[in-house]
Amino acid sequence: MSSALELRRGTYRDSVSLMQVSRSVAAVDGVTKALVAMATELNVGLLAGMGFETPDGAGPNDLIVAIRADDEDTLRRAREVLEEALVLSTGGGTGIGSAAGVPPRTIRTAANATPGASLALVSVPGPHAFAEAMDALEAGLDVLIFSDNVPVEQEIRLKDAGRERGLLVMGPDCGTAMVGGVGLGFANSVRPGPIGLVAASGTGSQELMCLLHAAGSGVSHCLGVGGRDLSEAVGARSTLQALAMLDADPATELIVVVSKPPADSVAAEVERYAATLSTPVQLAFLGQGRDDLTAAATKALAAIGHPGVQDRVWRPDAARATRTGALRGLFCGGTLCDEAMIIAADRLGPIASNIPLRADWALPADLRAAGHLMIDFGDDGLTAGRPHPMIDPSLRLERLAEELADPACAVLLLDVVLGHGAHADPAADLAEVLRAAGPNAPTVLISLCGTDLDPQDLESQARTLTAAGAEVHLSNAEAARRAVAIVEGLDA
Amino acid sequence: MSAPNPNGGSLLTRDPSVVTVGAELLADALAAQAVPVTAVDWRPPLPGTADALATVLADARREAANRVAIERVLASTPHLVDVKPASEALGLRAGQFRHAGPPIDWARASGPMKGALIGAVLFEGLANSPEAAEKFLAEGHAELDSCHHHHAVGPMAGVVSPSMWMFELEDTTHGTRAWCSLNEGLGKVLRYGAYGPEVIDRLRWMSAVLGPLLRTAVRAGEAIDIRAIIAQMLQMGDEGHNRNRAGTLMLLRELLPNMIDSGAPTSDIAEAARFVGGNDHFFLNLDMPACKLAMDAGRDVPGSSLVVAMARNGTDFGIQVSGTGDRWYTGPAEVPDGLYLGAYGPDDANPDIGDSAITETAGIGGFAMAAAPAIVRFIGGEVDDALAATRRMYEITLAENPAYQIPVLDFRGTPTGIDVTKVARTGILPQINTGIAGKVAGTGQVGAGLVTPPADCFVAAIRALAEAAPPLG
Numbered sequence: 001m002s003s004a005l006e007l008r009r010g011t012y013r014d015s016v017s018l019m020q021v022s023r024s025v026a027a028v029d030g031v032t033k034a035l036v037a038m039a040t041e042l043n044v045g046l047l048a049g050m051g052f053e054t055p056d057g058a059g060p061n062d063l064i065v066a067i068r069a070d071d072e073d074t075l076r077r078a079r080e081v082l083e084e085a086l087v088l089s090t091g092g093g094t095g096i097g098s099a100a101g102v103p104p105r106t107i108r109t110a111a112n113a114t115p116g117a118s119l120a121l122v123s124v125p126g127p128h129a130f131a132e133a134m135d136a137l138e139a140g141l142d143v144l145i146f147s148d149n150v151p152v153e154q155e156i157r158l159k160d161a162g163r164e165r166g167l168l169v170m171g172p173d174c175g176t177a178m179v180g181g182v183g184l185g186f187a188n189s190v191r192p193g194p195i196g197l198v199a200a201s202g203t204g205s206q207e208l209m210c211l212l213h214a215a216g217s218g219v220s221h222c223l224g225v226g227g228r229d230l231s232e233a234v235g236a237r238s239t240l241q242a243l244a245m246l247d248a249d250p251a252t253e254l255i256v257v258v259s260k261p262p263a264d265s266v267a268a269e270v271e272r273y274a275a276t277l278s279t280p281v282q283l284a285f286l287g288q289g290r291d292d293l294t295a296a297a298t299k300a301l302a303a304i305g306h307p308g309v310q311d312r313v314w315r316p317d318a319a320r321a322t323r324t325g326a327l328r329g330l331f332c333g334g335t336l337c338d339e340a341m342i343i344a345a346d347r348l349g350p351i352a353s354n355i356p357l358r359a360d361w362a363l364p365a366d367l368r369a370a371g372h373l374m375i376d377f378g379d380d381g382l383t384a385g386r387p388h389p390m391i392d393p394s395l396r397l398e399r400l401a402e403e404l405a406d407p408a409c410a411v412l413l414l415d416v417v418l419g420h421g422a423h424a425d426p427a428a429d430l431a432e433v434l435r436a437a438g439p440n441a442p443t444v445l446i447s448l449c450g451t452d453l454d455p456q457d458l459e460s461q462a463r464t465l466t467a468a469g470a471e472v473h474l475s476n477a478e479a480a481r482r483a484v485a486i487v488e489g490l491d492a
Numbered sequence: 493m494s495a496p497n498p499n500g501g502s503l504l505t506r507d508p509s510v511v512t513v514g515a516e517l518l519a520d521a522l523a524a525q526a527v528p529v530t531a532v533d534w535r536p537p538l539p540g541t542a543d544a545l546a547t548v549l550a551d552a553r554r555e556a557a558n559r560v561a562i563e564r565v566l567a568s569t570p571h572l573v574d575v576k577p578a579s580e581a582l583g584l585r586a587g588q589f590r591h592a593g594p595p596i597d598w599a600r601a602s603g604p605m606k607g608a609l610i611g612a613v614l615f616e617g618l619a620n621s622p623e624a625a626e627k628f629l630a631e632g633h634a635e636l637d638s639c640h641h642h643h644a645v646g647p648m649a650g651v652v653s654p655s656m657w658m659f660e661l662e663d664t665t666h667g668t669r670a671w672c673s674l675n676e677g678l679g680k681v682l683r684y685g686a687y688g689p690e691v692i693d694r695l696r697w698m699s700a701v702l703g704p705l706l707r708t709a710v711r712a713g714e715a716i717d718i719r720a721i722i723a724q725m726l727q728m729g730d731e732g733h734n735r736n737r738a739g740t741l742m743l744l745r746e747l748l749p750n751m752i753d754s755g756a757p758t759s760d761i762a763e764a765a766r767f768v769g770g771n772d773h774f775f776l777n778l779d780m781p782a783c784k785l786a787m788d789a790g791r792d793v794p795g796s797s798l799v800v801a802m803a804r805n806g807t808d809f810g811i812q813v814s815g816t817g818d819r820w821y822t823g824p825a826e827v828p829d830g831l832y833l834g835a836y837g838p839d840d841a842n843p844d845i846g847d848s849a850i851t852e853t854a855g856i857g858g859f860a861m862a863a864a865p866a867i868v869r870f871i872g873g874e875v876d877d878a879l880a881a882t883r884r885m886y887e888i889t890l891a892e893n894p895a896y897q898i899p900v901l902d903f904r905g906t907p908t909g910i911d912v913t914k915v916a917r918t919g920i921l922p923q924i925n926t927g928i929a930g931k932v933a934g935t936g937q938v939g940a941g942l943v944t945p946p947a948d949c950f951v952a953a954i955r956a957l958a959e960a961a962p963p964l965g
Contacts, residue, residue, distance in 0.1 A: 104533065179503060245504055
């Protein structure tokens with residue numbers, strides 16, 4: 001056994017790039033452990049977990065390289081792979097020292113160097129997002145804040161500063177937007193059309209857009225506002241601005257607001273304001289006893305005189321025998337998880353979760369429970385210091401393997417989200433785990449959020465999943481209903 | 493809440509062009525859609541500043557306060573109006589001394605600071621020998637204070653005593669004045685901590701002959717526009733800190749006719765002209781008070797994160813910030829990285845010293861390195877390094893000075909007005925060009941090179957600004 005531990009001071013790379021580097025190094029035959037990461041608190045913890053000592057004075061600006069391999073020769077090969085991967089992760093180009101190629105270090109500088117810059121996309125770690133977003137506003141840019149873990153008082157300050165300048169702040173925790181046909185963050189490719197979205201929910205708007213596209217309609221713009229915009233504290237600051245913008249947009253014939261049910265006062269304010277607009281507004285507030293996303297899409301289509309949504313189902317190549325037992329949902333998308341829980345709880349009762357419908361249904365910190373449970377792997381609590389599960393599926397894949405081996409589990413329900421920004425081939429990793437499951441594995445249902453225009457291609461992703469034994473639905477709500485039917489022993 | 497107006501921007505009508513900061517993958521996703529993307533090379537802020545940064549950046553006063561402060565800095569118009577002894581200029585009395593950097597006492601003073609004070613005590617006739625001078629100082633008979641506290645600046649040790657002559661500059665826009673001593677030349681000189689007989693003799697000649705002659709010449713003509721000379725020297729290969737050759741000759745061109753007309757003995761005029769023309773740094777003591785006037789104009793704007801002074805006393809590096817008055821934020825001064833004279837080496841070097849970093853504070857010196865590629869050799873660098881250094885300083889500054897332009901950067905204005913928030917955000921520290929003093933009192937200059945302030949100064953400053961800002965939420 002050979003190991004190497006190295007600290008490279010002042011070498012900063014973003015966590016997603018380093019994850020890819022770590023993966024390349026770990027993939028070298030004979031490497032048992034590999035961590036290439038910035039020395040953040042979380043990563044130093046991981047390092048200790050791997051049995052390495054923390055180098056003295058390691059800070060978040062320093063790069064840790066820790067590799068454990070079978071022998072010296074393997075270690076040497078791993079180091080070669082490391083250096084190659086690190087070079088690739090900088091995107092090549094001219095060196096920092098060269099006069100012409102000095103990359104901008106702040107948004108302001110980048111905006112000054114880019115005539116026509118219109119929008120900033122901020123995805124730095126949450127504690128640092130405010131500074132970047134404020135810089136963007138002061139540089140005159142609209143801003144999308146993908147980062148989560150941003151304090152609410154900072155959100156309010158940013159939205160007020162944006163409003164004073166006539167600029168829109170999308171987020172924080174805004175996973176999805178589409179402006180002028182360009183997807184920002186996690187975004188599916190859909191055809192242009194008459195429906196404009198204002199979305200406080202990233203995956204909720206993705207699902208809606210995919211369903212509208214599948215029905216043959218399309219979307220003008222999707223303006224994300226961040227998951228907290230309709231809270232009492234934030235008071236729909238960005239939602240009202242986005243409504244005004246879409247009302248002024250000639251391509252938008254109908255506006256749909258997608259959100260969890262807001263506080264009553266906020267809902268009333270949004271309704272009151274929507275009534276003053278010349279464009280009709282449909283409020284799709286998702287929750288118990290309300291329309292699910294599929295029903296909301298059908299309603300929106302009806303409003304513009306378009307036929308409604310049909311679920312698409314891809315059957316598994318070899319169907320497994322169904323059984324009753326626990327329903328286990330493992331999600332990347334918070335709204336998709338929420339929607340599935342609402343549908344399931346209606347029939348099955350309590351669903352334990354890290355984003356529970358009721359406080360007394362909360363999962364303990366270890367995320368274990370005997371009965372029905374659903375986990376949102378994209379929740380703030382599980383993404384601090386690591387990439388979103390749509391980018392880095394490892395945490396969910398580990399749990400999937402466990403659930404597949406659990407005889408108490410009757411049905412596994414998962415979402416797979418395609419589109420720009422998401423993993424290049426999410427079905428492949430999932431299929432690998434599914435194929436490794438034993439013959440007594442539970443039924444696997446997948447809600448596939450994507451379109452035929454997405455870079456991953458909807459059809460080929462569905463085929464990969466069905467070949468591995470999963471049943472695939474386009475509609476998340478229909479996948480959830482099917483899961484409930486199996487658990488209840490009603491599938492025929 | 494009232495209904496908002498439709499967005500004043502044009503988000504929905506323009507083709508997006510996106511600036512990204514953070515995950516490269518999201519920038520790649522945009523590039524894959526053929527969208528123009530400019531990616532920021534982001535790094536975490538200086539450790540321990542994230543919360544304070546958010547508070548300061550959220551301060552609604554900041555943007556306007558910084559605009560007001562920097563506009564005042566850029567509007568400053570320094571003119572040389574007089575030359576006079578420090579007793580008149582600063583009202584210094586016997587036993588009073590001014591020095592560079594934040595306040596310091598004898599016990600904590602470094603070698604060159606002690607050497608310069610010993611020399612000044614000897615020069616003023618307060619002691620007969622270096623040993624007696626040291627005793628005089630150690631026993632606390634001298635009253636020490638920072639030049640910066642008295643509208644003055646001094647290079648290196650920056651020691652000023654009542655009999656030394658000073659340039660008097662007036663900012664004709666703001667009606668303010670600033671002072672700086674006359675430059676002694678290089679090598680064994682008081683400001684580098686030397687106090688031998690040749691140092692004291694030179695100071696005597698400067699007070700007896702050079703000062704009065706310069707006064708006559710300055711008073712005989714119009715006030716000399718120092719900003720105009722700085723603007724020209726930047727186009728002639730000077731950066732105004734470690735290279736002042738063109739500036740010195742332009743000053744001499746202004747003064748020499750009036751010196752000749754003064755009726756003083758021609759031997760004195762010739763010696764003065766030889767002394768000024770032969771000292772490439774003579775003009776440093778004019779661009780420093782010019783920069784001091786500019787930065788003083790930016791002082792005391794509540795909410796402003798503009799750095800108004802960077803100064804070193806050989807022990808501490810200190811900065812002052814517009815929004816927090818006269819408070820100093822200090823950290824240990826670092827040893828510059830540079831080239832050494834003769835057999836001297838890094839072991840002989842004293843930590844960074846002098847008020848001359850006022851030039852960088854005002855956007856010249858190290859910030860205008862691109863204008864002076866000749867001196868990039870101080871760090872064994874290449875011309876590209878000079879260009880990169882100046883470009884990097886645009887990241888931490890509030891404005892570009894339209895009066896001071898850099899030809900090789902297409903006449904872009906020099907990066908001016910360090911913003912504490914930008915330093916904290918980027919971790920980019922101001923680049924300072926500097927001379928290096930020997931650490932043993934009496935040695936003099938041992939080299940010249942580049943240095944940065946300790947990051948601690950900026951961490952302390954951003955925290956103080958956060959304390960002075962209204963709480964968020």
